[in-house]
Amino acid sequence: MNAMAVAAPVDMAELRATLAAEVGPVHFIAGGTDMLIAGRPLPGTGLLVDLARVAGMAFISTDDTDIRIGGTTTVAALAADSGLRGRFPALCEAAAQCGSVQIRNRATIAGNIANAAPAADLMPVLFAAGARLVLIGRDGAPREIALCDYTPNLGYLITEVILPGDALFPYSAFVKLGPRRDLTISRLNLALLAEYQNNHFGAVRVEAGALGLGPLRLPLAEIALAGRKLEPATLCDFLSALAAEVDAAIPGRNSQIYKRRAVAGLGLDLIAQAVGLSPRDRLFEEAAE
Ligand SMILES: Cc1cc2nc3c(=O)[nH]c(=O)nc-3n(C[C@H](O)[C@H](O)[C@H](O)COP(=O)(O)OP(=O)(O)OC[C@H]3O[C@@H](n4cnc5c(N)ncnc54)[C@H](O)[C@@H]3O)c2cc1C
Known part of the structure; x- marks a missing residue:
């Protein structure tokens, strides 16, 4: 009973x-x-x-x-x-x-x-903040x-x-990847908070969801962006760092290959959303080539 x-x-x-x-x-x-x-x-x-x-x-x-x-x-x-x-x-x-x-x-x-679901969408954003x-x-x-x-x-x-106001950088973005566009649980999501001025990043925080039991901070991806100009070379380094973070987070997991490829598109969308550019901007196409 x-x-x-x-x-x-x-x-x-x-x-x-x-x-x-x-x-x-x-x-x-x-x-x-x-x-x-x-x-x-x-x-x-x-x-x-x-x-x-x-x-x-x-x-x-x-x-x-x-x-x-x-x-x-x-x-x-x-x-x-x-x-x-x-x-x-x-x-x-x-x-x-x-x-x-x-x-x-x-x-x-x-x-x-x-x-506290590993794929919860608000969590990486809240952690990054x-x-x-x-x-x-x-x-x-x-x-x-x-x-x-x-x-x-x-x-x-x-x-x-x-x-906390002092941790809220003026630029931020969130992107997610799931099996469908609507009503989908994240297979991978990314949150970014950044300082950004005159085409240059200042301090950056990057957090991922669905790469572990809870949100995971991605320090390599942060280093690849922080203090650098937004240009194809920076984006290429950012994408390499994201792939390395996926490899380190889920080595040998069935989803590793899929996620290390998928994170590239997600990473470019993240930057485009944060700085207010179209993901189809030439800059992102050059980085993806
Ligand atoms: C069809 C479907 C699709 C979904 N899609 C997504 C999605 O895309 N992204 C996503 O992130 N989530 C998704 N979810 C999960 C869910 O909607 C979220 O996690 C939601 O935010 C849970 O909030 P709730 O108020 O409904 O929690 P509840 O179901 O009421 O509670 C969830 C847990 O939180 C505890 N709890 C609730 N409030 C408090 C409180 N104030 N203090 C302490 N503990 C508390 C409860 O005890 C329980 O353990 C989906 C769920 C469904 C059913």
Whole structure:
């Protein structure tokens, strides 16, 4: 018999009281797009806390130095937010490419993080931005940790995602490769954050998804771009570095050959999107030859 109880708090005060009162295991459900997939077992015991009605947990604030995003903010809201697009287009792009319209309308940013799928589309972008999380546990006290230090399923609620302003470079992009154009889980995705001026890159961060258990920083690819002019020679070095990163990440894996070839096209699209050029620009064609 299923001994799980369900609570649906309507505000943060009721949510905190609910967490404090529960002595058994606590589980959360937000959009339900991962938890309710057919065939996946639901938690059998403890308390399932439905976050969908908690007032004040869905917001996007881009006016201050840091960007702050509430845990139940939907992926559709991320994709549509003009303030966010102005400051961090890669996150809007990653959100716009998550699932279908129906999935994006339900799926939440914290659900994407806590589900921790290797192919999760928001994760490489959030890692590249040095995201931090605000968590609350049973005691209801907020604590802030780096996203890279977060472990899912320990009973902590993600109330907020913080993107520190000093780590947000002005140029950013996200690209993904999947078996279909729409509603597809990434076979490989890439996020880029960069300083870029007068045709030259400054500091660069590159992160990949679906190359390991979680997002993977690609230092060789960063070195190939950082401080260099955007020209075919730089792009060729960038593509060689990406291929080397794939080889190092998944040596001997069935998908290694496919991904080391596929990453080239993805890498050129990434740069084109970041600097606002067409991927069919002669520059990229020369690099691909
Ligand atoms: C058809 C389909 C297509 C999809 N396509 C994509 C895609 O293209 N890209 C992609 O990245 N993902 C995709 N997904 C996966 C999914 O939509 C995302 O991971 C989504 O962001 C999960 O959010 P949710 O609110 O629905 O999570 P839920 O299903 O509600 O929860 C997922 C997990 O997160 C935990 N959780 C939820 N909220 C919190 C919180 N605030 N604090 C702590 N833990 C929490 C839950 O306990 C659960 O373990 C797809 C899913 C489906 C079914």
